[in-house]
Structures are given as C-alpha cells and as structure tokens.
Amino acid sequence: MKYWLCFLLLLAGGTTATHAAIAPWTPVGPDGGDARRFAAGPGNPKHLYLGTTSSWLYQSTDGGSTWSRLARLSKEENLVLDSIVVDASDPKTILVGAWVFDHAGGALLVSHDSGATWNRIKGMDGQSVRALVESRSDPKIYVAGTLTGVYRSEDHGEHWSLISPEGSQELHEVESIAIDPVDAKIVFAGTWHLPWKTTDGGANWHTIKQGVIDDSDVFSIILDPKQPATMYASACSGIYKSQDAGELFHKVQGIPTTARRTRVLMQDPVNLDVVYAGTTEGLYQTVNAGAVWSRITGADVVVNDVFVDPSDRKHVLMATDRSGVLLSDDAGVDFRDANAGFSQRQVAALLTDSRNPRTLYAGVLNDKGYGGVFVSEDSGSHWKQQSAGLGGLDVFSLAEAPDGTLFAGTNHGMFRWNGATWEQNGSIPHFREESRMALVHKKREKVTRTIPLPATTIAGRVNSMDLRGEVWYAATSTGIYRSTTKGQSWEGFGADAAEQTPAPVRSSGAAKKAAQAVTAVPVTPPTEYRLIDAAGAVVYAASRQLVARSQDQGKTWETLTPGTLTSVEALATAPNGEVWIGGREGAFLSSDKGQTWQHLKQLPFAGISGLIYDPDMKRMLITSWQSTLIFAIDPNDRSWKWWEAGWNVHAVRWADGRLVGASRFDGVVMQPRSESARTVSAAR
Numbered sequence: 001m002k003y004w005l006c007f008l009l010l011l012a013g014g015t016t017a018t019h020a021a022i023a024p025w026t027p028v029g030p031d032g033g034d035a036r037r038f039a040a041g042p043g044n045p046k047h048l049y050l051g052t053t054s055s056w057l058y059q060s061t062d063g064g065s066t067w068s069r070l071a072r073l074s075k076e077e078n079l080v081l082d083s084i085v086v087d088a089s090d091p092k093t094i095l096v097g098a099w100v101f102d103h104a105g106g107a108l109l110v111s112h113d114s115g116a117t118w119n120r121i122k123g124m125d126g127q128s129v130r131a132l133v134e135s136r137s138d139p140k141i142y143v144a145g146t147l148t149g150v151y152r153s154e155d156h157g158e159h160w161s162l163i164s165p166e167g168s169q170e171l172h173e174v175e176s177i178a179i180d181p182v183d184a185k186i187v188f189a190g191t192w193h194l195p196w197k198t199t200d201g202g203a204n205w206h207t208i209k210q211g212v213i214d215d216s217d218v219f220s221i222i223l224d225p226k227q228p229a230t231m232y233a234s235a236c237s238g239i240y241k242s243q244d245a246g247e248l249f250h251k252v253q254g255i256p257t258t259a260r261r262t263r264v265l266m267q268d269p270v271n272l273d274v275v276y277a278g279t280t281e282g283l284y285q286t287v288n289a290g291a292v293w294s295r296i297t298g299a300d301v302v303v304n305d306v307f308v309d310p311s312d313r314k315h316v317l318m319a320t321d322r323s324g325v326l327l328s329d330d331a332g333v334d335f336r337d338a339n340a341g342f343s344q345r346q347v348a349a350l351l352t353d354s355r356n357p358r359t360l361y362a363g364v365l366n367d368k369g370y371g372g373v374f375v376s377e378d379s380g381s382h383w384k385q386q387s388a389g390l391g392g393l394d395v396f397s398l399a400e401a402p403d404g405t406l407f408a409g410t411n412h413g414m415f416r417w418n419g420a421t422w423e424q425n426g427s428i429p430h431f432r433e434e435s436r437m438a439l440v441h442k443k444r445e446k447v448t449r450t451i452p453l454p455a456t457t458i459a460g461r462v463n464s465m466d467l468r469g470e471v472w473y474a475a476t477s478t479g480i481y482r483s484t485t486k487g488q489s490w491e492g493f494g495a496d497a498a499e500q501t502p503a504p505v506r507s508s509g510a511a512k513k514a515a516q517a518v519t520a521v522p523v524t525p526p527t528e529y530r531l532i533d534a535a536g537a538v539v540y541a542a543s544r545q546l547v548a549r550s551q552d553q554g555k556t557w558e559t560l561t562p563g564t565l566t567s568v569e570a571l572a573t574a575p576n577g578e579v580w581i582g583g584r585e586g587a588f589l590s591s592d593k594g595q596t597w598q599h600l601k602q603l604p605f606a607g608i609s610g611l612i613y614d615p616d617m618k619r620m621l622i623t624s625w626q627s628t629l630i631f632a633i634d635p636n637d638r639s640w641k642w643w644e645a646g647w648n649v650h651a652v653r654w655a656d657g658r659l660v661g662a663s664r665f666d667g668v669v670m671q672p673r674s675e676s677a678r679t680v681s682a683a684r
Contacts, residue, residue, distance in 0.1 A: 025645045025661070025669045027069070028380030030362055032337070032370060033344025035319035038307040039084035041091045045309045049094065050319065051081025052344050054665035057096065057115065063309065064317045064327055067341040070115045077648065077665050078102065083132035087156055088139040095157045097129030097144060104128050104147055110157055123160045124151065131177040135184040136225070143187055145174030150189050152202060163202025164189070171196050171205055178221040180228050188246060190218025195233055197246050211249035213237040220265045224272055232275060232290065234262035239277060241290050254293035255284055266306035270313045276332070278303025283318060285332055296332045300369055322370040343667035350651050350662040351398040357656040362668055363395025363408060373398070373408055379656050380670050389422035390415060399465035401486065409462025414474060416487065426458040426481070427489045458490060463530040471553045473539055475529035480541050482554040493557060531571035538593065540579050542568040547581065549594050563588050563597035570611035572620060574635040580620060582608025587622060605629060609650040621652045630659065645669060
C-alpha cells in the first residue's frame, strides 16, 4: 500500500495516522455458494477448473474434492465465468468466456501460463460471451456464442471473426454452441428463441426448429462423439433429441417441464447411452439414450454444470446454485459436498461471540435451505450450518442478547436460537376499541374500553437489532420496534402503529393495565428502517432518507435530516455520545445529537457501507463498497489505523485478536495474525 494515503490523512486532519503492514487477508468460508462451470485439463481429468458468478476462477488437483482460488479475472465482482476451455494442444493455455449479470457486457480472457496471468482478447472485449467450444477435430478452431452472434477463431483464440449474419434479427443472443466432432465447419448454435446450424463454417445458416416448440431458449447442445448425427438439445420447453443432425427433433418424455429448466446436458464419455440433465429442479439421468429419465437428486438442487470423469465414469461432479460443488463416486447414486476451499457466500450479517472470541456467526442471503446461519468455533477454520427452523429464510442481521442468546433477523421476522433450533420471536400485542353506554355514578355515560386481541409477530424484514441494554430495539421493513421484556413482546412505531396503539382508556381494571403497557408514537414516513443503534437513553434509527432520534429509550421519536447525505447506509454511536452516519457521499458525525453534521473529509473514499464501534479496539470501524481499505478511528483524538484487506467488505468485526470481514460474494475474510501496525508521524 502506498504511503501517500497516510500523508493525505495527516495533511487533511492534522492527526496521527497508523498504517497496517500489508498481507493478504484469507477467505475462510462458510464453504459453498454458486458454482457455474467445469473444465478439465487434456489428459488430466483430476486437474479441474471451476467458474463462478463473482469473477473468481478456482482449480482443483484432486478431481474436485478440494478447491483453491486461482485467479480473479476482473476488479469488479460481477463477471459470470460460464465457459472455460483448456487448449487440447497446450494445457497451459486457458480461455474463459464471461458475461455480466446486470448489463450486456462481458469478455473473453486468456492465460498462457496455467492461470497465473490473464489478458482480455481485444477483438472480443465487451462481448457477453455465453458459450465457448473448442473443435475436437482441429484444436486450433474455437467457436463462441455471444449476445451479438457467433464468432470463430482459427488460431487458438487469438483472433476472432463474426460468422453469423451481422445485425441479424434472428441469429443473436446465442446461449449454446456445439461443433461436429468430425467436421469443424458444422456448427450448431442455440439462441434464446431457437437453434441454428451451418455446414460451411458460417457462410450460410438455417434454423433447425422442426419439432421444437416456438420461442424456446436453447441452453445446451451435445453431439454423440461416435455418431454425431445423434444430438440432444435442452430448452426452456424441455429436452429434445435428433437422430438426423438436427433436421428433426423429438421431445424427450419423462422430465416434468413445470417451473423447471434444463441448464446443461452431459453425456457419459464411456457409456454413451447415459446422459445427465442438470435442471433447476435436480439432476436427471437416462441410461438408455433418452428413452426413460429419472431424477437422482432432490428437487431443491439447481444444477448449472455436470462433469463426468473420463477415467472413472462413476466420478461425477455437479456445479450448483447455493450448494456449490457436489460429488458422487457411484455414478450419481449418492452425492456429497465437495466445497473445501470453495467459498462464494453472500454474507449479510457477521457476529462475534462476546463470551468466546473464537466463535463467529455468519448470516447469508439467497441460499435458501443451503443458507441461513453458519457458525465457526475455531476462528473460521471450520463451519457448520445452524439453520434448523429458519425454513430457508435469508438472514439480514444477527445480534446477541446480554445472556448470550442469539437472535437472527430474517426477511420474514425475528428468530431466537433455543440451543437446538430457531423459533419465531417478537410477539406484538394488538387491541380493539369497544364502546357502550353504562351507568357511571348513577348517570348513563359512554364508556370506551380497549380489549386485547391475539398477538402477532414481526412479519417484515428485520434489518438491524440492538439488544445490548434493558430496552431492545429492531429496525424493520415495517417500522421501528421496541421491547422492554427481553424480546417476549414488542411495540411498533411505523405503518402499523395505529393498529398496535390503544385509544385512551376511561375504564379501570385489567384492560386499562394492558392498554397502558403499549405506547407507540408514529415516526415520519417512510416506515422502512434499516439501521438502529442505542447509546443509553438516546436511540438513533435510519431509513435511506432520514434519521430518527429518541431521547427517552424509544418511547417517543423525532426525525432528523442527515445533512448532505442522500442515502444513509451505515449508522453507529460512540461512547462519547457522537453519532456517525455514512453513505454515498462519505462519513459524517454529529456531536449535538444529530442537529448538525461534520463531514469526515479526511477519508480517502466515499461510499460508506459499514460503521460499528468496537469496544475492544475503542475505535470506530469504517468500510466502503468503493474500496478494499478498512479504517479504525478513535472518536476522542481522531487517530487513525487502516488496513488493506484486498477484498470489498461491508462489515468488519474484531475477533480473537484480529479483524474479520463480511464480503459481498466471497464469504468471510480474515486478517492474518502476523499483520501488525506501525505509526507514521508528520508535522501538523
């Protein structure tokens, strides 16, 4: 890390800065996540490559049992590595086709040193590469499918030319490619709306749609290596088979098409009658060339790719969404996790155990039954899933109560860990008004009473919790909640506050007592709050647009304007009473309870993604989605420490003598124990 950043801080703030020595932070899990595509080195099926959805390329040298990160192919984390080819004539040459999730960009990348260094192929830069195939009969010929059309290279991928009609309104958005194993001029292209074929290297094309349902997305095409006239194609409308090189297709029976897509087809390289179909509802297999199919995994497995070891056909791998790599040693009868070293989790919440600094908790998103909460009791060396009772819910926040009880905030309420399973927590009292005429002191008067109704639970997304004091708080998609009963019941301050707040009571007795137990004062909309933090009786909560403040332990609230910050993404309070907020424009702090804000211009980045005060370090920890730097600031003397994590992290915690971070797509990353800080001094 360049030292100019330290001097920049010194010149801007006139305080002491501390620079942390540079060392790579280590990804430690939890293992698993999204895996996309396999490729094997020629003649060495134990050496495998694996593409991901976050620009990372992995490799395995033991047939997929364990994995290691080989290269990150973009500074951005949005490249989907969906096509990998190891050159048959030079195993040190690897080509990777990539595309981007949120727009039409992508790239074709090449390495000539087994993945140590990479370059983008200029003629294909910016192309959204969805398919890449090397010719079996002529290894110097490659064909790629992109959103623009079909491209061909005749020099091992160095130079490319468009071989489909330029500007074609039909032959574009190419998702799959197959090359005839005998004649490299015969190429098949599956598009988002039908398959196509050329027999003269692209000079002429014709659609091969007979028997295929109109407007079918064609995800995968495979040709029988011994009888290339026999081919299979998978589409959104099902699986098709042709025995005349695609001129006529017949729909394969036996695989349900409802809410299921066949993303990949893979033929057993030894027994060609065995074909695997990887779908969004499990892995299917036929052992009689497509006559009968059966599902050999659970329906919850989303399969992106299948690899069958040509030296051991019983050795089968699946690349899946959420569950990473699954491995079978008996041709698919049983599968087990093979994710050691492979970590592509989207960690939304990170917590260190207050009683055991070696215990970490991670809450993940988008992994359904394979996600939820993970726990490590040895500083990240090993993880186990702790998600019983969550039902596949996403975990957005984690918090620990003073007695050590763990709470999880999900996309559908709050849950409490009882030692064996998660159970729904957060009872919300409800009331109904009832009026009647009655004799009061010998006079008929209208008497209104409040009747307790059956309680409900917090149903929205729980974004943040503060359970440190006698009063607990939660920021949710339906408002702010407060509990004085250690989470047994909650009061709401938001859109549904009117339903939870009883009217004034003139009657006496149990109804009056129950009504007085809940006092909710609505805050100004919007009602979705994402952040909450308490400092004694003063509590701050934030939506994206505003900050809410309570000075009486959450009984009443008022709204504040967050200065010039257009979107609040982070919030924390310091022991000295300062409140810190962060977002797109940077970090701000207030010493007068949010009335005025001071911009921390000393920070060399904006885009603040995380703020938390760490009592062990006695510093405010700051992260940014724009940078891999992490800052720790003393609120009292404004002294600084900073680290180069090498990863984009949105939250950091101090655990067992070192920092750990929650990344967007790469799981939990951990600071090396050898990393130490040293002071850099300069004149004021």
